[in-house]
Amino acid sequence: MKRTVLAVAILCLFLAGCIKEEPVPPEVSLAEKQELDLWRAGAPFYLKEPFNRYKETLLKSKGNLTKVNAQFKWFRNYKPVQAEFAQLLKQGDELSKQLEIEKQKRASAVLERMKSLQQKHSHLEEMTLSIHLGTLTRSYLARAEVALKEVQTLYKKEQYPASEEKLKDVEVNLARAEKAIAPVVSRYKDTNQIAKWKRWATETVEESREEGITSILIIKANKKLLLYKNGSLSKSYPVGLGHNGWSDKQRAKDNATPEGKYKIISKNPASRYHRALLINYPNEEDRREFQRAKKRGLLPQSAGIGGSIEIHGGGDEGLTYGCISLDNHQIEELYYAVDVGTPVTIVGAIDERNILSSAGTATPSKRK
Amino acid sequence: MKRVRLIVVGLMVLAFLVGCASKPTKEIEDTTAAVKAVIAEGLGKYAPEDEKKLNDSLAAIDAELKVQDGKTFKSFDKTKQMLADLSKMAADMKAALPAKKEAAKQAAVAAMDAAKAAADEAKNLLAKAPKGKGTAADIEALKGDVKGVDDALVEVQGLIDKEDYAAAVTKANAVKEKAAAVAAQITQAMEKAKKK
Numbered sequence: 225m226k227r228t229v230l231a232v233a234i235l236c237l238f239l240a241g242c243i244k245e246e247p248v249p250p251e252v253s254l255a256e257k258q259e260l261d262l263w264r265a266g267a268p269f270y271l272k273e274p275f276n277r278y279k280e281t282l283l284k285s286k287g288n289l290t291k292v293n294a295q296f297k298w299f300r301n302y303k304p305v306q307a308e309f310a311q312l313l314k315q316g317d318e319l320s321k322q323l324e325i326e327k328q329k330r331a332s333a334v335l336e337r338m339k340s341l342q343q344k345h346s347h348l349e350e351m352t353l354s355i356h357l358g359t360l361t362r363s364y365l366a367r368a369e370v371a372l373k374e375v376q377t378l379y380k381k382e383q384y385p386a387s388e389e390k391l392k393d394v395e396v397n398l399a400r401a402e403k404a405i406a407p408v409v410s411r412y413k414d415t416n417q418i419a420k421w422k423r424w425a426t427e428t429v430e431e432s433r434e435e436g437i438t439s440i441l442i443i444k445a446n447k448k449l450l451l452y453k454n455g456s457l458s459k460s461y462p463v464g465l466g467h468n469g470w471s472d473k474q475r476a477k478d479n480a481t482p483e484g485k486y487k488i489i490s491k492n493p494a495s496r497y498h499r500a501l502l503i504n505y506p507n508e509e510d511r512r513e514f515q516r517a518k519k520r521g522l523l524p525q526s527a528g529i530g531g532s533i534e535i536h537g538g539g540d541e542g543l544t545y546g547c548i549s550l551d552n553h554q555i556e557e558l559y560y561a562v563d564v565g566t567p568v569t570i571v572g573a574i575d576e577r578n579i580l581s582s583a584g585t586a587t588p589s590k591r592k
Numbered sequence: 593m594k595r596v597r598l599i600v601v602g603l604m605v606l607a608f609l610v611g612c613a614s615k616p617t618k619e620i621e622d623t624t625a626a627v628k629a630v631i632a633e634g635l636g637k638y639a640p641e642d643e644k645k646l647n648d649s650l651a652a653i654d655a656e657l658k659v660q661d662g663k664t665f666k667s668f669d670k671t672k673q674m675l676a677d678l679s680k681m682a683a684d685m686k687a688a689l690p691a692k693k694e695a696a697k698q699a700a701v702a703a704m705d706a707a708k709a710a711a712d713e714a715k716n717l718l719a720k721a722p723k724g725k726g727t728a729a730d731i732e733a734l735k736g737d738v739k740g741v742d743d744a745l746v747e748v749q750g751l752i753d754k755e756d757y758a759a760a761v762t763k764a765n766a767v768k769e770k771a772a773a774v775a776a777q778i779t780q781a782m783e784k785a786k787k788k
Contacts, residue, residue: 263644287655294659353733362736363743366770370744373766467732543732 249302251309252289255282258316262323269385270326271319278319281312330384334391338375341394345369348401351579354447355470356543361404368397408470412445412573412580421571424485428569429455438566440488440535442548444470444481445573445580449535449548451561459561461554464539466546470572470580473505474514475523476530479545484509486568488535491559498537498552499559503568505533535568615657616668619675624650626682634755635685638692642685649678696757703764704748710771711741717778730781737774741767 259282267275285308292305345368352361371393378387402409411417425441432439433455441450444465451459466479473482482505492500506514506529517523535548537555548570550558573580627646636643653674660666718738721731744767751760 260644264641283651283655286652287658290656290659291662294663352736353730356732359732359736359739362733363740366737366740366774367744370740370763370766370770373769374762377762377765 249306364401445578476528500536700757700760707768714775
């Protein structure tokens with residue numbers, strides 16, 4: 225009896241050794257690779273919830289695989305686990321497709337926002353390069369550009385969530401730039417102000433026609449000096465303005481170029497800036513405005529009204545302290561085309577669509 | 593009587609077997625703490641795949657523990673081996689982390705230095721540009737650009753201080769590019785002014 229039991233036991237052990245171990249289904253390693261690929265592709269960022277569900281299923285399936293592996297090899301049956309992993313692979317494939325769609329969507333959104341902000345930046349950049357609106361504005365624009373470059377780098381690396389975050393920096397700096405130029409720009413968007421400037425311009429041209437005289441019209445937004453003879457445009461010259469030239473002059477040393485109706489009161493043939501035509505700033509209206517501003521506390525009591533505003537040479541690209549500058553050969557020509565008493569009207573803009581009106585926020589000016 | 597004795601001996605053997613297989617609680621706690629520590633040191637920032645490996649291994653150990661918990665005859669030998677492997681992995685990653693951090697820091701510092709050099713060049717050029725009345729409007733505007741570049745450089749330093757080296761490199765490269773563009777614009781503006 226004992227011998228029989230021993231023989232059966234030996235036979236069993238022999239058979240156990242002969243039985244070929246069932247291999248782990250290939251779906252397991254495929255699923256592991258798939259999960260890693262999805263992770264690398266950013267599934268935890270773009271499809272957080274579905275990816276977490278996928279991972280939970282993977283963990284559960286791995287747990288079941290561990291259970292099977294823990295069984296004695298005679299009793300191991302990988303089929304149910306294999307089916308689970310096959311199902312998981314399908315789920316992963318679906319997730320992969322969704323991920324591509326989601327990434328494409330995010331990429332398009334980033335690209336669209338980036339292009340729109342680039343356009344806005346380019347416009348402000350171009351405008352502030354030709355029209356000096358303060359170094360602060362340009363510093364914000366430079367920072368916006370740096371942030372835009374960062375977005376481009378992140379976008380190339382397909383880091384869309386980080387790109388979206390960085391786009392906020394671009395928006396913040398562009399908003400700061402717009403805010404910084406708003407006090408100047410708002411006047412160029414104000415339809416009432418433009419109507420007033422337009423009226424001054426029309427009156428100047430009509431006066432030239434009716435009285436058969438020569439008149440000068442300076443349009444700041446266009447950086448142009450227009451010479452009218454008998455109501456007809458005779459000549460157009462490019463001009464340079466003050467460091468703060470697009471603002472209306474309010475006081476001495478504000479570097480602004482005055483706006484209003486003036487006259488040439490003297491001609492200087494030997495100016496430091498080749499030739500010069502002095503205008504009668506401050507006129508009566510400027511003096512009244514200056515006093516009103518002081519009374520209202522808008523200007524310090526110690527402030528002076530300023531003066532010595534000229535149309536002179538020195539170049540049309542230089543920044544003045546409030547004067548209007550032309551190239552030397554052009555002031556030479558203008559100098560002899562006008563006389564003392566020639567009307568000079570200086571306006572901001574005569575068109576509602578001007579270079580400054582497309583930027584900043586509209587806050588109508590109360591001045592003038 | 594003989595049978596009763598046999599049953600008692602069997603139960604004792606069973607109790608012995610079950611009792612022997614106790615959960616490696618201390619190893620689990622130690623390994624989890626080691627993993628958390630290396631992650632807290634910023635592993636994800638410098639080697640995100642390593643962080644994932646650690647988390648996945650922890651999850652695998654958890655799954656193995658659940659399997660053993662569900663058994664009558666528990667065996668934690670495999671779990672212990674997995675814990676030992678994970679502890680070693682975490683220790684190796686922790687040991688390699690300072691070098692990775694240092695390399696990332698050096699890359700960020702080098703990028704910032706290059707950006708600073710480009711900004712300095714723009715500043716030097718600007719210092720040579722004419723000042724006061726008659727200054728070209730574009731040169732005046734470019735002063736603001738140089739200020740913006742300087743401000744952005746301060747942000748790069750801030751990122752380095754926060755050990756966000758990857759972001760620092762991206763920003764420094766962007767600053768460098770902008771500074772070079774500003775320098776080119778200043779040169780162009782000065783040449784234009786000379787010609788006038």
